[in-house]
Amino acid sequence: MAEKEIALLRKQQEKLNEKSFDLEAWKSQTMLFLQRIFGADHLIVKMIADLKYDYSSWNLRDATGNEKSDDPVKMQADEVLEAAIMELESLGLPRQESSAEKAWELMEEELTGKQYKEIRAIIEAGKKNKLAKVQEVLSKLEKENLISILSRILIS
Structure with a gap:
């Protein structure tokens, strides 16, 4: 199973409660871990990247009342990490496609x-x-095909 990865994500959850919490620094570090575990295009990585504080007048007004005692951004971050942990516990580590497999797929x-x-x-x-x-x-291929193949391999 993915014990090391789950432990790493649990540590990131704990950091959400630290007094010196910095959202941007936490996001950068968490995204690095999640990209390595799930890949850069995974929805969980994108959800962490999209976390931000909303400083609109409506949100500030609501935050001054007694209705919200918890930080909504931290709560959302915790839920996203919990979903990632549940995915790892249930499904295990995602299969990482090798560079050679990706190149063959693009050539096909x-x-x-x-x-x-x-x-x-x-x-x-x-x-x-x-x-x-x-x-x-x-060498029998058109130049455009070769350029397209090489470009797609490099970008992937």
Whole structure:
């Protein structure tokens, strides 16, 4: 299971109650941890990034009354972390896609089925001169396709 990750998120929950709490510093640190655990595009990471204090006149007026005794931003942050912990406890660590898998996925999107299968067969076969054969197949591609493939691989 993900004991280390859960312990790390529990520590972040504890930091919410410290006297010297700084939301932006806490968010930066928490986002680093969550990105490593779940990936940068996970909804939990985005929810932490979106945390902020609302200084609108309505919110300030409500905060001066006795209705709200707890900090709503800290409460939301705690709930998001609790959801992350529950996900880790229930589902375990998310499967991290390797760079090679991602590159193959992007190539499959850009190449025709025949081109993709041809390159895949060359690489999976135990033949020599794989590099030269792959280069030969890629040299037949349009320049725009090659640029698109390389761009998408670099961005991912």
